[in-house]
Amino acid sequence: xxxxxxxxxxxxxxxxxxxxxxxxLDNLGIDKGVMHLVDEKRQKEIFLxxxxxxxxxxxxxxxxxxxxxxxxLGIPSLITGKIGNDxxxxxxxxxxxxxxxxxxxxQGQGPTGSSIIIVTPDGERTMNTHLGMCRxxxxxxxxxxxxxxxxxxxxxxxxxDTESQKTAIKTAINFSKLNDIKIIFDVADPxxxxxxxxxxxxxxxxDIDIVFANRSELAILFDTEDYNISASKLGKIVKIAGIxxxxxxxxxxxxxxxxxLPPRPIIAKDSxxxxxxxxxxxxxSLCKGMNPVEAGKIGGYLAEEIIKEAGAQFNINKIKELSxxxx
Numbered sequence: 001x002x003x004x005x006x007x008x009x010x011x012x013x014x015x016x017x018x019x020x021x022x023x024x025l026d027n028l029g030i031d032k033g034v035m036h037l038v039d040e041k042r043q044k045e046i047f048l049x050x051x052x053x054x055x056x057x058x059x060x061x062x063x064x065x066x067x068x069x070x071x072x073l074g075i076p077s078l079i080t081g082k083i084g085n086d087x088x089x090x091x092x093x094x095x096x097x098x099x100x101x102x103x104x105x106x107q108g109q110g111p112t113g114s115s116i117i118i119v120t121p122d123g124e125r126t127m128n129t130h131l132g133m134c135r136x137x138x139x140x141x142x143x144x145x146x147x148x149x150x151x152x153x154x155x156x157x158x159x160x161d162t163e164s165q166k167t168a169i170k171t172a173i174n175f176s177k178l179n180d181i182k183i184i185f186d187v188a189d190p191x192x193x194x195x196x197x198x199x200x201x202x203x204x205x206x207d208i209d210i211v212f213a214n215r216s217e218l219a220i221l222f223d224t225e226d227y228n229i230s231a232s233k234l235g236k237i238v239k240i241a242g243i244x245x246x247x248x249x250x251x252x253x254x255x256x257x258x259x260x261l262p263p264r265p266i267i268a269k270d271s272x273x274x275x276x277x278x279x280x281x282x283x284x285s286l287c288k289g290m291n292p293v294e295a296g297k298i299g300g301y302l303a304e305e306i307i308k309e310a311g312a313q314f315n316i317n318k319i320k321e322l323s324x325x326x327x
Contacts, residue, residue: 002102003076003146003149003150004076004077004078004102004146004149004150005075005076005077005150005151005152005287006067006070006075006076006077006078006150006151006152006154006283006287007078007080007146007147007150007152007153007154007172007181008063008064008066008067008077008078008079008080008153008154008155009063009079009080009081009137009142009153009154009155009159009168009169009172010061010062010063010064010066010067010079010080010081010155010156010158010159011061011062011063011064011081011113011129011131011134011158011159011161012059012061012064012079012081012082012083012092012105012112012113012134013059013060013061013064013112013113013114013115013129013131013134014057014058014059014060014088014091014092014112014113014114014115015057015058015059015060015061015114015115015117015272015311015312016055016056016057016114016115016116016117017055017056017057017058017117017119017272017310017311018050018053018055018116018117018118018119019053019118019119020050020053020118020119020120021120021121022120022121024049024050024118025118025120025126027049028045028046028049030118030126030128031126032120032124032126033124033125033126034126034127034189034190034191035115035127035129035158035188035189035191035192036126036127036128036129036191037129037130037131037161038128038129038130039130040130042128042130043114043116043128043130046116046118046128047116055116056310056311057091058311058312058313059091059092059095059096059313060115060117060273060312060313061081061113061115061134062156062158062186062188062275062276063079063081063154063155063156063158063186063276064079064081064096065273065276065277065280065312065313066154066186066276066277066279066280066283067079067101067154067280068095068096068099068101068313069099069276069277069280069281069284069302069313069314069319070280070283070284070287071099071100071101071102072099072100072314072316072319072320072323073280073281073284073319073322073323073326073327074284074323074327075283075284075287075288076102077100077101077102078101078102078104078146078150079096079101079102079104079105080104080105080106080137080141080142080143081105081106081134081137082105082106082107082108082133082134082135082136082137082141083105083106083107083108083112083113083132083133083134084107084108084109084110084111084112084132084133085107085108085109086111086112088111088112088114089105089107089112089133092105092112093105098316099316099319102146104143104146106137106141107133108133108136110132110133110136111130111132111133112132112133113129113130113131113132113133113134113135114129114130114132115127115128115129115130116128116129117272117312119272119310122268123268123269123271123307124271125271125272131161131162134161134165135161135162135164135165136162136164137159137164137165137168138164138165138167138168139167139168139170139171141168142168142171142172142175144175147172147175147176147179147181148175148179148181150181151181151182151287152181152182152183152184152283152286152287153172153173153176153181153182153183153184154184154185154186154279154283155169155172155184155185155186156185156186156187156188157185157186157187157188157189157192157193157196157200158188158189158192160192160195160196160199161192173203173207177207182209182210183207183208183209183210184208184209184210184211184212184279184283185203185204185208185210185211185212186211186212186213186275186279187200187211187212187213187217187221188217189217190216190217190220193217193220193221194220197220197221200221201221201237204234204237204238205237205238208238209238209239209240210238210239210240210241210242210286211234211238211240211241211242212241212242212243212244212275212278212279212282213234213241213242213243213244214243214244214245214246214275215227215230215243215244215245215246218230218231218234218243221234222234227243227245227251228258231243231251231253231258232253232258234253235253235254235256235257235258236256238253239254239255240252240253240254240292241253242278242279242282242292242295242296242299244274244275244278244303247263248262248263249261249262249263249300250263250278250296250299250300251296252292252293252295252296254291254292254293259293259296261293261296261297261300263300263304264301264304266304266307266308267308268307268308269307269308269309269310271307272306272307272310272311272312273306273307273311273312273313274303274306274307275303276306276312276313277299277302277303277305277306277314278299278300278302278303279299280299280302281295281298281299281300281301281302281303281326282295282296282298282299283295284298284327285298285299288327298326301326302322302326305322
């Protein structure tokens with residue numbers, strides 16, 4: 001278990017879940033359904049506005065959420081990123097141990113990153129994230145001895161928030177290409193794609209084996225609202241892609257062939273973590289030898305399961321139960 005199949009680099013964040021109304025977002029001047037990078041002052045303003053509510057705290061962050069689930073589903077998984085030497089950092093380490101993730105978090109002198117996630121009645125989540133120590137993750141923090149033993153490198157577009165993080169990812173990409181490690185990239189968020197569109201297209205074309213994206217992100221990448229057209233364009237520059245369409249299900253492209261996977265009828269409670277669980281189901285299925293279409297079905301199933309409950313992550317008993325059902 002000390003040798004990972006998946007080596008992931010991400011932002012370990014404490015998620016602070018607050019249930020609110022659309023009007024609250026308007027009052028705070030927050031765009032709905034996206035991830036906003038904020039400073040400590042802005043986070044305090046949001047906390048003050050919601051001071052009558054009791055938030056729920058969960059260890060989170062996009063890539064860590066995915067890898068916690070992969071590990072609980074039985075795939076040796078490593079997540080690295082930078083946390084603080086503080087209470088939130090200690091909580092994070094304990095959570096990783098509970099899910100069986102191979103320990104590789106780097107502790108530094110500063111606050112562990114956190115994200116205020118405002119959930120509206122329609123299940124949509126709006127994130128307000130202060131990265132804290134995550135911003136300082138550097139190429140020197142990439143454990144090449146662990147990475148070389150892995151089969152997959154996984155990261156998200158959120159790692160483009162600082163030059164230090166971006167340089168770390170590029171170091172890991174170059175090393176993985178030299179050592180025949182498959183590279184998986186989740187583009188992460190529409191605002192991230194807007195800021196880095198050309199660079200993302202370049203690395204998808206030249207460096208990436210598997211891409212995850214949703215229809216909003218594809219619309220920005222390929223300048224079209226028609227997801228069939230954007231999915232086709234994506235399929236021509238990457239071998240495998242999992243494309244999330246929300247209530248319309250998902251599309252898997254594999255060797256330039258498209259397969260539409262319809263959704264199950266469910267009632268969404270909280271969309272937090274849907275994309276992360278999609279990635280977890282997809283990657284786990286590939287690790288277990290399934291083809292991309294089968295992987296897309298299981299990714300979609302886990303995404304649908306997580307949005308039926310609050311929070312971005314299944315509890316450990318639930319995810320192990322799902323593992324027995326699916327695999």
